[in-house]
Amino acid sequence: MNWLDYNTRVVLAGTVLLGVSSGVVGTYMLLRKRALVGDVASHAALPGIGLAYLIMEQSHPGTGKWLPGLLLGAALSASAGLLVSHGLRQIRRIKEDAALGITLSLFFGVGVALLTLIQALPTGQSAGLNDFIFGKAASMVASDVVGLAITACVVIVVCAVVHKELALICFDAEYAAAGGWSVGGVDLLLTALVIVVTVLGMQSVGLLLVVALLVLPPTSARFWTDRLGTMVWTSALLGGVASAAGVLLSAGVPKLAAGATIVLMGTAGFAVSVLFGRRRGLYWHWRAESETRQRVGLDDLLRAVYEVIEPKLSSAAADLTAGSVSLPELVSSRRWSTFRVRGLLQLAQSRGLMRRDAQDRFHLTATGRREAQRAVRNHRLWELYLIHYAAVAPTHVDRSADAIEHVLQPEIVDELEELLRDSSRTPAMPQSPHSAREAGGM
């Protein structure tokens, strides 16, 4: 690829490290239910940058844009912002969201005021300072990246070392406090890490979007796993991949802002995770749901077929596979739509449970008969139980049994049979306590 020149590689390295470290820190923040604190930190950092610039320009003219100084100012101002928001929450009338919002908007307002002032100065080519707001991934240089790399590694190492304490605080802060761990201290450490990551991230995606790096990867990772360790790794990976993809894409396509592209890559990753994440992805959920619906529908169909055929048989020992049903008979025996019955019949045929003969009548196969008997026995056992033990009126029993019978496991069926055998009320196939017609069915 001819766009992987030196510059791009430098930017790639820097942003990937940032993505990884913010993914790691963001995981703990998400679990601590403080996802948007990064937003406050980043907005609150702006006045610090402006003040740092003004102070440095005043003391040593020309050094206004010394990066470490600006970053220090940003970090101090972000810390001040978080302190203020913590203090505001102590006012009883001001809730958490209002405290965050007030801090965010006030500090940002001061920052914008300072920035416009600097912009008007002859020396203040604040195009440099503006880049903190929108990100200047593309203009990163190797020296910046070295600093970034070192800090990102420190962040990751610290998280690894304090992982157990962080995990404890995230899941059960009260237990931790009771157990003697310093919840306030660990919280402080986490906040410090957030500030570091925010200040670093401002250089790549800009302060308006750095919260996205802290929120998107962990939220995406949540759909892939239920274990904290795996979540941290996954979030780091997703953050790194999103950053890399964003940088490469914006380098290849003209006029594509790098910061925004990185975030949108993160969003794409989030969309994929929401749909296809192995643990909680919607696709898997919907698939399981549809499978259940099919199973339930088939059971109901087989039971309906059995109940239509049963009265027509000459004796209890007659073969069920000999009897047949027609479509109208099925439709009238239950309150189903023709469409649904037809669909279920198709399904049953494709599963080898029923077959169709030349006169458009449907027969049970051997497998189908077995399944039908199982379904009917479950249903009738449950009905008997409800009547005799739960005092449900026989006319009301069908619906309750319908709902519960599909989740009866074999062990429970055995137990029910035991119960009812002791009261010697069950034959091998219990009689239906009512006629299917008078109960109305489904």
Next chain:
Amino acid sequence: MIDWTTLDTWLALTAAIAAMSCALPGTLLLLRRQSLMGDALSHATLPGIVLAFLAVHELHGLGWISRDMLDAFRPLMLFVGATLTGVACGVLSELLKRWGRIEPTAALGVVYTSLFALGLLLIRAVADQAHIDTGCVLYGNLETVVTDTVNSWGMPRAAVTNGVVLLVNGALLVLCFKELQLCTFDADLAQALGFPAGWIHLGLLAATGATIVAAFESVGSILVIAMLIVPPATAVLLSDRLAGVLVWSIVVAALSAFLGHATALVVPQYLQWLFHLPQPGEVSTSGMMAVASGALFLLAWTVSPRHGWLRQIVNRVQLQVRILAEDILGVMYRLDELNATPAGGVGIAKLSATLSARRWRIRLAIAYLTRKAWIERRDAGFALTDHGRDRGRELVRSHRLWEAYLAKHFALPDRSLHAAAEQAEHFLNAPERRQLAAELEQPHHDPHGREIPAEPQ
């Protein structure tokens, strides 16, 4: 000191109207604890605005709209676009919360940052074609906006737009006041009573989105958050009724605008002096508006008659004085009981020693008691008046009844009984004493064997 011209008045007025129109939906959002939704909406309207700009530009290019219609069409498209993305933000985050089972703030964060990134991307990519200035969209540009006037007085177009939005918001609020009140404070009851709480929520989001887009031209989409949150937060400290909060938030919003502009004119000179800058330069009015609203918030927090910290300090001091005064009454009554009151009255030194309190506190308490005519001056100290004796008797009765009650129901050491009663005696009143006495069957002695005095008549 300040060089205030007519233009400045229009500027401040436009900003004030924009701020007031934001304060109304902002108050409702604050009371529903959804202030960050306002933050999210102001970020999320960006792609809608840019897309609307683009659409208008394309339609103009295709010749579907003429130059004259453009000026009228653009604001309408902006409204529609921004409101749509604003509502989309709310709906999407709700869906994510429900289906994805994600924490609410995280869901909101995902949606609005993605939408905002999309907006920024679009701005950068199409800024040249559609004549949008990134800085202007984000920070607003009051100074230039007010030059676009609609009539001979110099009324800026932006003031008219914002004025219309303010009136519409106000009308909606007045018409639906009861419904909004119910849905804000008890959404479940509203749902149970059949009010469409979900639709009202969406309506609020739509109104906020429209307000934001009207205001963004003046104060920029980022600083709209300040106007959505800070004046309502200030108002909440100043009033306990919904109508009062709404009125205060409008007042504070307007004040912040005027103060903000005034300081924006004054501050550059100070900053120039402070940082040895070659020239004063300018600070943006919208930035200073945020600062001014913050200052008003601080002021409200300080002096608020109910929730201000000054008031709380005063309350605490008053409570301390009252408690100490009552303790003094208790001491003096007990001395009387034992017939141990000195002839010339009880002196401050003795009280200070008995109660382990500083003399100046005792003096304050004595002043309080004298004002209430519960004690009177004697030669060498103070003694109880009749009223004071009655009050003292009530206190001691409360104390001993409480000790009896605790002793009956809990197995506590003497010291705990006394300590608990020391606290409780100040807060028991006559009905409660009657209840206690009834429950204990009219006791005559406390657990220490001392007589429980009867209730004064």
